[in-house]
Amino acid sequence: MKNKLHIDVYAGIVMIAFAAWWILEASKFPVVPRRFPMFVGIAFALVAVLIIIGGIKKSKASWTANEEPKAVIQWSGFKYTLIGFAGIVLYAVAINYIHFFPATLIFVPLMMLFLRVRKWHQIVLTDLILNGLIWLIFVYELKITLP
Amino acid sequence: MKKLLVLALALCLVLTSVAALAEFPDGKPIHIYVCSGESGATSLGINLLKPYLEKEFNTSFVVEYEKGGGGFICWLKHQYDKPDGYTWIVVNDTMDFAGLNPQTPQTLTSRDFQLLGCQVVDISALAGRVDETRWTDLASLVEYAKENEVTVSVSALGNEDANVIYLMNNKLGTKFNLVVNSQSSAACIADVIGGHVDLYSNNVASADSQVKQGNMKALCVFNNERSQIWPDVPTFEEVTGIALSSHSARGIMMPKGGDEALVQRLVEGIAKCTQDPEYVKIMAEQSLEVVYKDPAQFQELFDNSKADVVAIKDVLGW
Amino acid sequence: MLAGVLSALFQWDVLFGLIIGTTVGMAMGIMPGMGATMAISLMIPVTYTMGPIASMVLLASLYTTATFGGSFTAILLHTPGTSSNAATARDGYEMTRQGRGLEAIGTAITGSLFGGVFGGVALLAIAPLLAQLALKFSSPEYFFIAIFGLTIIGSLSGDEPVKGFATGLLGLAVGVVGMEQSTGYMRYTFRNLNLMNGFTMVPVLLGLFTISQMLVQMERMAKPGAIEKGQVIDDGIKFSGKFFMSGKEFLQRLPLMIRAAVLGVLIGILPGAGGDIGSWVGYNEAKRSAKDKSTFGKGEVLGVLGSETANNAVCGGAYIPLLTLGIPGSGASAVLMTGLIIHGLQPGVSLFTDPAKQQQIYPIIIGYILANILMCILGALIAKKVINVAKIPMNAIMPIVIVLALIGSYSINRSMFDVGVTVAFGFIGYFMRKLKFPTAPVVLGIILGQMAEAGLYASIQMKKSASLLGFFASRPICWLFFILTIASIFAPMAMNAIKKRSLKV
Numbered sequence: 007m008k009n010k011l012h013i014d015v016y017a018g019i020v021m022i023a024f025a026a027w028w029i030l031e032a033s034k035f036p037v038v039p040r041r042f043p044m045f046v047g048i049a050f051a052l053v054a055v056l057i058i059i060g061g062i063k064k065s066k067a068s069w070t071a072n073e074e075p076k077a078v079i080q081w082s083g084f085k086y087t088l089i090g091f092a093g094i095v096l097y098a099v100a101i102n103y104i105h106f107f108p109a110t111l112i113f114v115p116l117m118m119l120f121l122r123v124r125k126w127h128q129i130v131l132t133d134l135i136l137n138g139l140i141w142l143i144f145v146y147e148l149k150i151t152l153p
Numbered sequence: 154m155k156k157l158l159v160l161a162l163a164l165c166l167v168l169t170s171v172a173a174l175a176e177f178p179d180g181k182p183i184h185i186y187v188c189s190g191e192s193g194a195t196s197l198g199i200n201l202l203k204p205y206l207e208k209e210f211n212t213s214f215v216v217e218y219e220k221g222g223g224g225f226i227c228w229l230k231h232q233y234d235k236p237d238g239y240t241w242i243v244v245n246d247t248m249d250f251a252g253l254n255p256q257t258p259q260t261l262t263s264r265d266f267q268l269l270g271c272q273v274v275d276i277s278a279l280a281g282r283v284d285e286t287r288w289t290d291l292a293s294l295v296e297y298a299k300e301n302e303v304t305v306s307v308s309a310l311g312n313e314d315a316n317v318i319y320l321m322n323n324k325l326g327t328k329f330n331l332v333v334n335s336q337s338s339a340a341c342i343a344d345v346i347g348g349h350v351d352l353y354s355n356n357v358a359s360a361d362s363q364v365k366q367g368n369m370k371a372l373c374v375f376n377n378e379r380s381q382i383w384p385d386v387p388t389f390e391e392v393t394g395i396a397l398s399s400h401s402a403r404g405i406m407m408p409k410g411g412d413e414a415l416v417q418r419l420v421e422g423i424a425k426c427t428q429d430p431e432y433v434k435i436m437a438e439q440s441l442e443v444v445y446k447d448p449a450q451f452q453e454l455f456d457n458s459k460a461d462v463v464a465i466k467d468v469l470g471w
Numbered sequence: 472m473l474a475g476v477l478s479a480l481f482q483w484d485v486l487f488g489l490i491i492g493t494t495v496g497m498a499m500g501i502m503p504g505m506g507a508t509m510a511i512s513l514m515i516p517v518t519y520t521m522g523p524i525a526s527m528v529l530l531a532s533l534y535t536t537a538t539f540g541g542s543f544t545a546i547l548l549h550t551p552g553t554s555s556n557a558a559t560a561r562d563g564y565e566m567t568r569q570g571r572g573l574e575a576i577g578t579a580i581t582g583s584l585f586g587g588v589f590g591g592v593a594l595l596a597i598a599p600l601l602a603q604l605a606l607k608f609s610s611p612e613y614f615f616i617a618i619f620g621l622t623i624i625g626s627l628s629g630d631e632p633v634k635g636f637a638t639g640l641l642g643l644a645v646g647v648v649g650m651e652q653s654t655g656y657m658r659y660t661f662r663n664l665n666l667m668n669g670f671t672m673v674p675v676l677l678g679l680f681t682i683s684q685m686l687v688q689m690e691r692m693a694k695p696g697a698i699e700k701g702q703v704i705d706d707g708i709k710f711s712g713k714f715f716m717s718g719k720e721f722l723q724r725l726p727l728m729i730r731a732a733v734l735g736v737l738i739g740i741l742p743g744a745g746g747d748i749g750s751w752v753g754y755n756e757a758k759r760s761a762k763d764k765s766t767f768g769k770g771e772v773l774g775v776l777g778s779e780t781a782n783n784a785v786c787g788g789a790y791i792p793l794l795t796l797g798i799p800g801s802g803a804s805a806v807l808m809t810g811l812i813i814h815g816l817q818p819g820v821s822l823f824t825d826p827a828k829q830q831q832i833y834p835i836i837i838g839y840i841l842a843n844i845l846m847c848i849l850g851a852l853i854a855k856k857v858i859n860v861a862k863i864p865m866n867a868i869m870p871i872v873i874v875l876a877l878i879g880s881y882s883i884n885r886s887m888f889d890v891g892v893t894v895a896f897g898f899i900g901y902f903m904r905k906l907k908f909p910t911a912p913v914v915l916g917i918i919l920g921q922m923a924e925a926g927l928y929a930s931i932q933m934k935k936s937a938s939l940l941g942f943f944a945s946r947p948i949c950w951l952f953f954i955l956t957i958a959s960i961f962a963p964m965a966m967n968a969i970k971k972r973s974l975k976v
Contacts, residue, residue, distance in 0.1 A: 017908075
């Protein structure tokens with residue numbers, strides 16, 4: 007408990023990793039195209055260091071106050087978000103395989119149930135009206151080919 | 154009961170075969186996929202052709218824009234669509250040579266599709282400011298450029314506008330330097346008219362609006378004969394004695410493997426619409442030169458464009 | 472002449488064009504992913520059978536209304552309808568969450584009306600003059616403008632400027648992906664064709680602003696009993712408060728609106744800068760001149776006012792080089808130009824000087840101004856209905872927003888890759904928000920980073936044998952923005968130092 011670090015420290019570490027990869031890739035470019043990405047990568051790494059320093063300061067402050075550093079991401083909430091995000095990803099993938107309308111017709115009620123909408127008529131109406139409107143506007147009127 | 158079932162089945166079979174025999178396009182909309190954005194000459198040419206196509210084929214046409222990857226995203230996406238005549242794809246002649254660039258290698262070429270016809274051949278041109286004092290025409294420009302740096306505004310590298318400048322330096326020993334402004338060709342024009350860059354390299358359609366207004370002066374066209382849009386502007390060959398042709402050709406193609414009769418119908422219909430005098434006239438108003446080519450001639454154009462670029466691969470650094 | 476212009480304007484087909492243009496524009500602006508450019512290119516064929524004035528009034532109305540329509544979804548759902556509404560989403564959505572959504576929309580309407588009319592009046596009065604000004608700008612000037620613009624990032628960073636710089640740099644990095652302009656070299660594309668021209672703006676925006684917002688909401692809903700107890704924010708918000716600002720407030724805010732409109736027109740004139748920059752510049756102008764800057768990002772109505780005034784003024788500004796020089800100031804006005812030519816109106820100064828052409832062009836410009844007024848009326852009429860959208864419980868509306876965001880992302884290039892980009896940036900945006908990294912600087916970083924690098928390299932190509940510094944020093948407008956940049960960075964520090972010293976005494 008005492009030695010828990012503020013999340014900014016971890017964020018800074020991820021940033022440095024990204025900057026390292028970025029700079030490595032940029033070093034493969036010819037001279038002219040390399041300049042600007044190098045500048046961006048080095049600046050990003052420097053800013054990441056500043057953030058890590060700031061994070062350590064915040065951690066120390068919370069240790070002296072004998073508190074846990076405010077955990078910005080609680081696992082219980084994050085788990086829920088992760089599942090929701092997985093749902094969105096699956097929906098995008100599904101659009102590719104079973105086409106837009108079947109995917110959307112399935113996604114909308116599932117997502118609403120996940121978000122704890124309990125009124126069945128709300129779910130069915132929303133699903134039908136949304137898909138209907140999209141069909142009307144995008145397919146019938148604008149004649150855009152949906153995936 | 155059994156008899157009823159057999160009768161129903163037979164009826165279904167008859168109906169579907171009748172449907173199959175029904176005349177193309179049978180009222181179903183035809184999709185034209187444009188390999189660039191909505192605000193360009195390619196899109197304009199197609200949108201102006203659309204009403205004629207709709208009348209000829211008696212169905213609606215839907216134009217969709219799928220830009221990116223120099224056109225390859227659109228072409229790759231529809232390469233294996235059903236060749237049933239309802240998928241048309243707009244193509245330009247960079248297809249066969251753009252893939253030679255080692256940075257964007259592609260093996261897809263025009264021979265992977267069924268060409269249906271060419272609509273527009275937009276000739277490359279060079280234009281400068283009207284009030285320019287350092288030269289008055291192409292001849293004096295070339296003399297000046299042999300001794301002094303001259304900047305040329307282009308909107309992108311790797312296409313015919315930039316390639317033709319490399320070729321000029323290669324053949325004449327001039328010192329033309331490219332200034333790339335990828336914002337838009339409008340930004341390039343502003344650079345030239347505003348006095349920041351000396352010349353504008355693009356095609357006739359793009360420069361014509363400025364020439365008509367008297368903001369720019371056309372110096373030459375890169376073709377073996379003069380442009381119909383600019384009959385008074387000399388060709389590069391006329392002035393320098395060196396043959397140099399460059400253009401952007403646009404047309405329509407479809408996925409390979411279509412029924413021969415269907416393809417023939419499409420080719421004829423497109424030929425008729427493209428050569429309609431009304432269409433040619435409104436295109437000319439937009440400074441677009443309609444040059445119809447049938448599939449065989451179109452293929453020849455692709456092959457020639459590719460050969461031209463292969464010849465200068467070293468100059469381009471490819 | 473006035474009589475001739477008015478009689479040309481008040482014809483049935485012209486008024487019909489005005490109404491159609493305004494309503495269709497509003498609808499298209501509201502739908503995410505649709506924008507002015509798409510709206511105009513879709514409606515051009517409709518105008519073939521109409522006369523020149525009617526057609527151009529229709530298209531001009533489309534342009535300005537589509538830009539305005541996007542502010543609705545930006546304010547109510549944090550979903551910018553077009554990239555020029557992203558700045559509005561920032562404070563507009565916060566206002567909705569505080570129950571002040573009606574005020575936000577009313578302010579957006581007022582700002583858009585003012586900006587649009589201002590642009591139209593500028594067009595009428597001094598178009599040829601402003602066009603000449605536009606020609607003085609080129610890549611070196613854009614480079615310095617971009618650097619100056621990047622200093623705005625500091626003001627969008629809230630409490631932790633370091634984090635603002637971090638996300639600004641992330642934006643610069645995202646902007647790097649794609650073809651390098653001066654050499655054609657592909658950077659960070661890994662041979663993926665979809666990245667050849669870099670990331671498309673709107674999918675990135677929809678991810679960073681909209682999908683990330685949805686994910687943040689999901690986390691809030693995860694708290695046990697949150698939904699059942701009605702603790703989920705936005706569940707059944709009561710909309711109180713005013714709609715339009717009072718006369719007194721209008722007068723107080725007039726100087727800001729004028730400044731934002733002037734900036735918008737100037738940006739619209741420049742072919743190298745677009746509407747999305749206009750809205751941020753307007754937003755920044757509001758913040759810069761505010762007494763209490765800490766309210767920005769937390770539902771500050773002046774932020775909405777600044778961005779919406781500027782982005783509609785951009786439309787008017789974009790007409791200026793289009794009509795006088797035949798140089799479109801934006802993608803949408805490029806499509807408009809084809810409409811002009813189709814109807815026999817060749818762009819050029821003669822449109823304003825030749826009496827015969829004046830009879831056509833002036834009704835079109837006045838029609839454009841009228842479109843702004845009609846847009847305001849239409850907006851006001853539907854606002855109270857549309858605002859009910861925000862009253863729908865969040866958990867019912869979130870799936871709809873997600874679907875609309877993905878479909879909006881898809882329709883730009885008909886590309887599933889863009890949908891993937893939206894989802895990925897949604898995830899990144901979620902973490903950014905949780906870790907208190909501001910998302911707005913990413914957008915600026917993308918736009919301005921590309922502008923800065925392209926401007927720098929084009930300047931190197933342009934300078935011929937001169938030295939680069941000498942080349943920059945020879946251009947007065949570069950000096951102007953250089954001084955502004957220095958002032959922007961050091962003035963706040965200097966002010967603080969002076970304050971501290973005066974407090975000590």
